[in-house]
Amino acid sequence: AQSVAQPEDQVNVAEGNPLTVKCTYSVSGNPYLFWYVQYPNRGLQFLLKYITGDNLVKGSYGFEAEFNKSQTSFHLKKPSALVSDSALYFCAVRDTPNSGGYQKVTFGTGTKLQVIP
């Protein structure tokens, strides 16, 4: 069974400071990892994904994430936080697809990011 954990319910960071939102995962095969952001009363917006290749993945709005296989982590990072980055962030994982090319995505419980002016 696959699972994903976001150990922090909330992360507070001052505007202009670097931010990190943590995510760890568990899969039986090769992990496919995703970050989404959700603004109030909105759906989820795709930020970035790791499929294979370079462990550092760059995504939308200046975000990046680092895949660490030994620590089974995929932490989301940004060098300089903006107030507009304040939102709910979800990490998600998908295991190796089955023979039909499908494997469902499992989401974490989310981390609320609060960027303080």
Add this chain to the structure above:
Amino acid sequence: DTGVSQDPRHKITKRGQNVTFRCDPISEHNRLYWYRQTLGQGPEFLTYFQNEAQLEKSRLLSDRFSAERPKGSFSTLEIQRTEQGDSAMYLCASSLAVAVQETQYFGPGTRLLVL
């Protein structure tokens, strides 16, 4: 707009009534997913379609829930005899099945409140 759309955005209903939600995926996407999200939780998988075929249903999808995608384009999710516990955000997502590169794109959601 080429994104995923959902209608309605909000629905308030009385317990026992039936409700139906619609999702229009990104036009070339052949997979469509329904999720439920409650406060403080991530999206929970309900069901998914590949073209018009419903290929997987979660145990969360009780007999009161039914989903269709009749022509492989838009989809509907119906909840019969709604209960207060059905109150949640219902999210639709779509994707193009390209094996490991597949990424799901979400609509804005339908927020359901059962009184």
